[in-house]
Amino acid sequence: MLKFDLEKKNGLMRAGVIHTPHGDIKTPCFVGAATRATVKALTMRQMRDLGSQAILANTYHLILAPGADLIKEAGGLAEFSSWHGPTFTDSGGFQIFSLPDVKIDENGAKFKSHINGDKLEMTPESSMRAQWAIGADIHMAFDQLAKSENRQDMEDAMHRTHRWLDRCVAEHQRLRDDGDVSFEGFRSAAARGEAPSAHGDGPDGRGPRKECCHHHMEQYLYAVVQGGTFNDLRAESAKYCASKDVDGFGIGGVFVADGMDEMLKTVNSILPEEKPRHLLGMGQEPIDLFIGAEYGCDTFDCVAPTRMARNGSLYTLDGRINIKNAKFRNDFTPLMPECDCECCKNYNRAYLHHLFKTDEITAKVLASIHNEHFVVKTTDKIRESILGGTFAEYKKQFLSRYYKK
Numbered sequence: 001m002l003k004f005d006l007e008k009k010n011g012l013m014r015a016g017v018i019h020t021p022h023g024d025i026k027t028p029c030f031v032g033a034a035t036r037a038t039v040k041a042l043t044m045r046q047m048r049d050l051g052s053q054a055i056l057a058n059t060y061h062l063i064l065a066p067g068a069d070l071i072k073e074a075g076g077l078a079e080f081s082s083w084h085g086p087t088f089t090d091s092g093g094f095q096i097f098s099l100p101d102v103k104i105d106e107n108g109a110k111f112k113s114h115i116n117g118d119k120l121e122m123t124p125e126s127s128m129r130a131q132w133a134i135g136a137d138i139h140m141a142f143d144q145l146a147k148s149e150n151r152q153d154m155e156d157a158m159h160r161t162h163r164w165l166d167r168c169v170a171e172h173q174r175l176r177d178d179g180d181v182s183f184e185g186f187r188s189a190a191a192r193g194e195a196p197s198a199h200g201d202g203p204d205g206r207g208p209r210k211e212c213c214h215h216h217m218e219q220y221l222y223a224v225v226q227g228g229t230f231n232d233l234r235a236e237s238a239k240y241c242a243s244k245d246v247d248g249f250g251i252g253g254v255f256v257a258d259g260m261d262e263m264l265k266t267v268n269s270i271l272p273e274e275k276p277r278h279l280l281g282m283g284q285e286p287i288d289l290f291i292g293a294e295y296g297c298d299t300f301d302c303v304a305p306t307r308m309a310r311n312g313s314l315y316t317l318d319g320r321i322n323i324k325n326a327k328f329r330n331d332f333t334p335l336m337p338e339c340d341c342e343c344c345k346n347y348n349r350a351y352l353h354h355l356f357k358t359d360e361i362t363a364k365v366l367a368s369i370h371n372e373h374f375v376v377k378t379t380d381k382i383r384e385s386i387l388g389g390t391f392a393e394y395k396k397q398f399l400s401r402y403y404k405k
Contacts, residue, residue, distance in 0.1 A: 002138070002220040002247035004276045004298075008387050012268050012296035015386040018248075018276050020086040020137040021218040022078050023053075027276065027298035028386070030283055030379040031056045031088060032372060033306070036065070037081040040306050041361075041368040044083045050341055050373040051380065055083050056301045059130050060092030060122070064115050068133035076135025087136040088301070090280065091127045091168075091224070094252070097145040104144065106160070124167035132175045132219060140250045140280070141168040143224040154228040161226045162240045169244055172221045220247035222278060228253050231266045238270035248276040251297065257287050261295055268296030284308070286315075286378055286402055290395045293382045305375045309367035312356045315374040319402055323367070328353040341373035342366070 003019040018025040032039045032047055034055040039047055047055065057077055062068060074080035077087050096102055096109045103110040108123030122130075127142035142164050146157035223241035227233030241249055249271050254260055264279075271277060276298045282288040283302030292300055305315070312324040316336045321328075323335070331349040339345075343352070343366040355363035378398070385394035399405065 002276070004248070004274065006273065009273070010386065010389075010391070012265065013294050013386055013391060014273070014296065014298070015383050016276070016298060018086070018298065020054075020220075022084065022086045022137055025053050025086050025299065026380075026383060028289070028293040028379050028383050029053050029299050030289065030375050031278075031299050031301040032376075033301050033303040034081065034083070035303065036061045037071070037077060039368070039372065040303075041310060041364045042306070042372065044081060046342075046365075046369055047083070047372070048085070050369055051376045052085075052372065053376075054086040054088065054299070055081075056088035056090060057081075057134065057136065058092065058095060059089050059127060059134065060095040062089075062134055063092070063120075063122075063130050064113050068130040072133040072135060078135070086138075088138045088278070088299075089131045089134055089136040089140065090250075091131070091140045091142040092122055093127070093140075093143050094145055094281070096122055097147075106163070108142075109144075124164040125171045128168055128171040128175060128221075132172075136219070138220050138222060138248065138278075139172070140278075141165045141221060141223050141246070143226055143252055145253065146226070146228055149228060151230055151233075154226075154230055154233055158226045158228075158233055158237050161224065162237070165223050165241065165244060165246075168221065169223075169246065172219075173245075176219070222246060222248040222250045222276075224250040224252045224280070225267055225271075226253050229259060229263070231263055234263055234266050235270060238267045242271050246275075248278065250278045250280045252280045254279065254282055257282075257285060257291055260288070260291050264292065264295035264297065271296075283375055286375075287399060289375070289379050289382060290399065293379075293386065294391070294395070300379065302375075305371040306368045309371040310364045312363070312367065314352075314367055315371055317398075317401055319404065323349060323352045324356045325353075335370060336374075339370065339374065339377075341370050343370040343373075 004016055006014055006016045008015045016027045032052045032055045035058040037057050071080045078084055096111050099111050108121055110121045124142040131139040143161040144157040146153045223244055223246040225237045225241050227237045278299045279292045279297040281302055283300045284304030312322050314321055314323050328349045334344045335349055336344050385391040
């Protein structure tokens with residue numbers, strides 16, 4: 001099992017350490033969203049320098065390009081990307097279910113590549129094989145995103161997610177036992193419009209056997225709790241996921257902080273406290289991190305900090321600003337005087353304003369360094385406040401200043 005040490009606990013809130021094959025993650029921790037094996041506009045060295053502990057890559061995007069087997073051939077995600085730290089992959093489900101014309105049935109999801117129109121299918125088994133080939137330390141089970149907020153849709157998607165979880169656990173165990181992480185056959189079968197076989201195209205139904213090097217025995221699976229805004233469904237999902245032989249839990253289908261506290265209270269009161277919990281896709285707003293940590297989540301990921309940075313929307317302790325606004329043209333102060341990131345230590349607001357107005361690539365780089373650093377460091381300080389017993393004070397002081405309340 002994935003080793004997780006709890007260092008301090010106060011109600012559901014906790015601080016701990018997740019021990020992965022590529023190093024430790026001190027929690028709570030904000031995980032960098034490296035969708036295509038890169039955090040947009042940043043090098044892995046810059047990510048390390050700004051204090052990032054871990055990255056999360058996107059299975060859907062990586063099977064389209066460069067392909068899961070190529071990443072396996074390169075030695076896995078950490079080696080391929082030169083990120084020599086802990087890594088996560090999501091299952092690809094969220095992105096696939098967001099595509100137009102996706103067809104979902106009990107076996108999986110049929111969809112077209114947004115790159116070249118290839119017909120593809122993702123099943124719980126092929127998601128597991130792809131994630132094993134990509135070689136991240138921690139994988140997410142393949143889950144179904146409900147197509148609406150309607151209760152029946154939520155319930156149907158949750159129950160299918162549970163059935164798919166059983167298949168993910170079985171395939172994950174098979175891959176762990178025999179070291180077969182070939183992902184060959186997926187593309188060719190799918191491109192022909194056929195479903196890939198559960199175990200590849202080899203003579204024994206398992207695909208060509210390949211030596212597995214460091215992949216074997218060192219990858220871990222998280223179940224994903226669903227149920228939307230319905231706390232009774234969330235409780236049902238948490239109980240189901242908790243009963244399975246998994247290493248940790250993702251909490252999916254959360255899009256806004258409103259109501260998140262009650263939902264997390266419900267879910268994390270049920271999930272076993274000795275296993276880590278990841279809040280999927282949350283961290284655009286600082287309040288997400290505070291609520292997530294307060295109610296028992298250990299790790300978070302979100303593409304929003306760097307996406308907003310590329311558009312000139314930058315975090316400061318006094319709230320977010322748009323650096324492209326005219327008022328910053330002659331502002332020679334640092335973006336955020338309290339910040340020690342490369343951007344704030346070396347450049348002023350007028351310079352950043354100029355870079356954005358002239359559409360210089362450097363604008364996106366510096367802004368991304370700052371926003372990612374801001375969210376990483378805010379989460380690190382949340383951890384410190386939990387360990388030091390000052391979380392309530394830190395939360396009040398931070399949020400009242402940031403949101404002007």
